[in-house]
Amino acid sequence: MIDNVNGVVLGVFVFLFLLVTVLGFAAARWRRADLDSLDEWGLGGRGFGTFIAWFLIGGDIYTAYTFIAVPATLYAGSAVGFFAVPYTIVVYPLIFLFLPRLWSVSHRHGYVTPADFVQGRYDSRGLALAIALTGILATMPYIALQLVGMEVVLQVMGIGTTSDSWFVNHLPLFIAFTVLAAYTYSSGLRAPALIAFVKDTLIYIVIIVAVLYIPSQVGGWDHIFATVTESFDTFNSENADAIAAGEATPKAVMPPDVAQWAYASLALGSALALFMYPHSVTGVLSTRSRSVIRRNAALLPAYSFLLGLLALLGFVAIAAGVKVENPQQSVPQLFEEQFSPWFAGVAFAAIVIGALVPAAIMSIAAANLWTRNVYKAFINRHATHAQEATQSKVVSLLVKFGALVFVLALSKDFAINLQLLGGVWILQTLPAIVIGLYTRWLHRWALLAGWAVGMAYGTWLAYGVSSPVQEHFGGPLVNFPGTETKVYIALIAFLANLLVCVVLTFVFRAMSLDEGVDQTHPQDFHADMGDAGVDRELSPETAPHA
Template sequence: MSGIDVPALVVLVLLFLLVTVMGFLATRWRRPSSMESLDEWGLGGRSFGTWVTWFLLGGDLYTAYTFVAVPAAMFALGSVSGFFAVPYTIVLYPIIFVFMARLWSVSHRHGYVTTADFVRGRFGSRGLSLAVAVTGFLATMPYIALQLVGIQAVLEVVGLGGGGNIIAKDAPLFIAFALLAAYTYSSGLRAPAVIAFVKDFLIYLVIIVAIVYLPTKVGGWGEVFSAAEQKMGTVNEATGKPTGAFIPGAAQHWAYATLGLGSALALFMYPHSVTASLSAKDRNTIRRNASILPAYSFVLGLLALLGWVAIAAGTKPIGLDGKPNAQLVIPQLFEDMFPSWFAGVAFAAIAIGALVPAAIMSIAAANTFTRNIYKEWLKPDASPAQEAKVSKVVSLVVKAFALVFVLLLDKQNAINFQLLGGIWILQTFPAVVLGLYTRWLHRWALLAGWAVGMVYGTLAAYNVVNPATGKHFGGSLANIPVIGELGYIAMTAFVLNLLVAVVGTLVLRATKSPEGRDETVAADYFADAGDPRVTKDLDTLNPSVETR
């Protein structure tokens, strides 16, 4: 790559400015009497209907890094590392159809903003609630950083990011960060909700054009699959093994299955997924979205195949530093194969695709800190207005940390920490999801299971060494104890977590150890919009907001 693609850059900048203006104007959309509460700033007034929630969840779950990393994995390593993302999103939606409506109802009934709020109310345990909150906060931080990595990949391909000084190299990323921080601070969750419409339109447009147009430029789908199969069968000199897997073999079945299932169980444990879900106006909105969100999985499948299109096209993802970088493969494919103006549209789709999830993630992390650390442990008498103010400030701090992470540290560190995030966040599943159905598991046993899963998962991930670089945290797969097959570390840690929780519960119940107070009742899990108990509770929690 040399020079700046001016037409592509102009289109990218214009579309970026468009969504920035929309972000600032979002504060006027469905304007409440006051934005000074987490209900309004952090959850959009819990008022989003089916289509707004669909765009918001789609923009939240299918991130810029997804659109960069999934085809990059297909390009570099094949189907086990890349295409598992498609079946996992298909498995995901029946799971959330079953439990997310219950979480919405009990959260709406009691004014819960985070999963840690629910755990605190359900099990009466501040310690378990803190564990869930800290896990969610830490798991989200590198995820935000990876959205900035997605923007950086686009800027690098378009020709920005070179030069020897900080202004030439990183000024565009600073500007993007500043704009994101400003409109998120002023508009809260309404900003990404509005921008998600533009983001999704651009993503669908680019993917449909790419999947129809690009294969014709490289000889058709037969040539695409042939080139991918040939590359995956080539021996990697660093490892002495095939480069990747065109079709997973018998030895890779456990890896493929556990990656898919573990990722499906983990995704809606992340704070940003829960935040987008709790912004829905009623429980049926959640169920309708679980039914129509698989449309994104179809697009993801097409996008993943673009990694193999890049193989057939002979795409060379070389960074401005002269080193190969598989994360650049899709932006580089678009740069090589599309007219400059449409390449700019594609770059804007990826960059805007980073803004939506980054905004939601920073809001979700800030809500978690405010509710479950600041208010629970530091200032129990904080008013709704004080909560909103702290959350706004923390959202800025979170984004600043992500920016520093991307600019000063090796990007591989961000990827490694995001890998850990997936392992960690799955360990909150027993307390949150099983807690929606039963209190049989003892709060102390759940905390012990969480600790075992966290320690095992972290150590197992650390012990995976990348054979090409010699670095730790080199992958997400390790041998499964007893079975001896290669599998997803998060799932092994999750099983250990459950075993400890069950055995611990049996011991604690036999010794009649005290249980915390459950502030919920059975009817809470079926509450819907308009429930008079909800109105009464929300008035008490947030008197500054008009009753809906």
């Protein structure tokens, strides 16, 4: 299972991994509270301030996707690989507008999940169930991406790559998975909140050193871009026939005209989807006040700068002569070849810890959806706080097993597809959540029908995409209907969803179908800490629960 592992690299890696494991379990004693309450276990007591929230939400958003999938896309020559940079810039003005409203209404009514809000707003357990199940489904490939990030680091280190046994080769991943599951179960949201401090510190150190040191060792940025351009041109000329036949994809540094809509739609679709994910909402609802959210929306773009630098490491790996069959291994391999053993150990630990933090938050968020919108809504409507917390703890383990299915069933050569596949699904919840924060004009049954159409159409489109390494779910782009223009599947499905919602709303209103009772009031969307009903959230025994 271990082949040619550098002892120094392994020692530093194990030390830092054990450090965050200890922190994960110790988090149960941090800001001590009753973790048999969902407000405490699943939302950290709803009391995180700007400093903690910045690390938590940043650790939640900037994941192994950042370290592994984005640079790997550039290493592989995808001309649209930089889409992640503009989308993480576009997203913050969007969340500045709608997330404070979601925080206010959730704190006023004790909502734990976005599906709680949908049920209260539209008086529809069925629609809330659809939102909850979508959140759980979309989260699993995102968790899977974190597990892929861990696995490729272990492979580059030489752990779990030489045995003929499938189980032995995946054993290190299972061990990391078990540790993650254990401290998440024990400490809830406090664990990733505490570990995020270590994670972000390590990541900033590694990236700053990488973008300053490694380019100087391979000839500077001019040489890097010249080498990358020459490499891509050589590939395109040698594979001209295959490219013309559609059997290979041309490589480019900048998107050509035909790929610009693909680039723009990936950026926009991903931006719209990012804070629909339940783990993003969980991080936001754990904050102390509306002002914390606004301040974080202003401060979090600092991570976008980091992401841009990190993405360029895909090009640096090409210039440095890194040769790997799996593009996901390009950045870890670059670190191993260019850094001293002790700092390579730090870099590998940063990537793995960078996967553990969001994976923990994601599993907690998915578990909260199950507990509030399936278990309590349909199985035990009189569940106590302790029963809710127990359900979430158990389901947080099951969600991670679901993520393992994605890891083992789908190709990992382009792990970014895992995140983009989740985006196709989660974007279909936007009409019910975001539009619902401003107006209740869309009919609840029209929203449910639109969701069903968007989910079915988006999944069908994604299933039909093949790639050289995967027959189905092989990529995020298809031709926009009636054109030859490649567009992100999530946006096409979302437009179909929205069209159905609007048309059927007119139909259902004309039929005078029951619209249900809205449990929210206009002033709820502007409530802040200290207002009636809001300051009681930190006391789970008295907090209102929808």
